[in-house]
Amino acid sequence: MAGSIQSVERAAAVLRLLAGGERRLGLTDVASTLGLAKGTxxxxxxxxxxxxFVEQDDASGKYQLGAELLRLGNSYLDVHELRARALVWTDDLARASGESVYLGVLHKQGVLIVHHVFRPDDSRQVLEVGAMxxxxxxxxxxxxTAFDPVAHREALEVERQRFTPRTVTEPDEFEGVLDITRARGWAADLEETWxxxxxxxxxxHDRRRMPVGAVGITGAVERVCEDGEIRARLVAAVxxxxxxxxxxxxGGRF
Incomplete structure (x- = not known):
């Protein structure tokens, strides 16, 4: 059996140390507690x-666990519980809207589709579970991106590809779109991807009031939109x- 990797063991020890206390720790505290050189x-x-995985307080310079580690720590439970809880409601949404329904979570700088309900008609459709x-x-x-700080950071770090003439790629304009999304509590894609x-x-949202995923409908513009906007009844259903x-x-009422 291959031996352990020392750098990984040390990183794990740092994370365990930061997870074990209620206060932030400075560089000297971490180094002395773990018996490591300050440079290391x-x-x-x-x-x-x-x-x-770790965040540093600007004022004190001390360290604490980061949002990415906390999100990963709950990801397995969140995704599986999310899908289980959503099964009935997404079926109802597909019937009410007449459109395909998708449930997605943040994964590797994109949206991972974890559940897909087909449009309730006889058309030929392809299951997109696992698609990014x-x-x-x-x-x-x-x-x-609007409600999850980790997704927001990742969306700004990657190159935003222009899929259609309507795709928003410029940072300032994109931030404006996110502001609108936060203000109204939902987002639209009007021929921006396909x-x-x-x-x-x-x-x-989950019991911690944290965004753990998103649910939405997708369909042809002529069915989903009216006067260039998503039909109000479909927004309400979503x-x-x-x-x-x-x-x-x-998550309670909101």
Whole structure:
């Protein structure tokens, strides 16, 4: 059996130490507690910080666990519980809207589709569970980016590809889209990812009031839109579905 990797063991020890106390720890505290040289400890902390596993307080310079580590720690439970809780509600949304329904979560700088309900007609459709959708152009992606700080950072770090003439790629304009999404509580994709296709999505929150995913509908523009906007009844149906799943996850009313 191959031996352990010392650098990984040390990084794990740093994370365990930061997880074990209620206060932030400075470089000297971490180094002395673990018996490591300051230079080695600083390198580990800086690497963990770059990956989002550790955060440094600007005022004190001390370190604490980062949002990315907390999100990963709950990801397995969240995804599986999210899908289980959403099954009935997404089926209802597909019947009510007449469109395909998608449930997505943040994964590797994109949206991972974890559940897909076919449009309730006799048309030929392809199951997209496991597919990756972009953060910056899809309704699911915009919702995650607007409400999840980790998704927001990742959406700004990656190159935002222009899929259609309507795709928003410039940082300032994209931030404006996110502001609108936060203000109204849902996002739209009006032919920004695929020509002739529109979608609407809303966030799903868990018992910690954290966004753990997004649910939305997707369909042909002529069915989903009216006067260039997502039909109000479809927006209401998507938001009702998101609220219902959130309540089942312990998120309460919002």
């Amino acid at each position: 400890t600083h390198g580990i902390l800086r690497t963990l910080q770059q990956e989002g 959708h972009p953060l910056h152009s899809t309704a699911l992606g915009k919702v995650l 020509d002739g296709v529109a979608s609407a999505a809303a966030p799903v 938001r009702d579905c998101a609220r219902a799943v959130s309540r089942d996850l312990g």
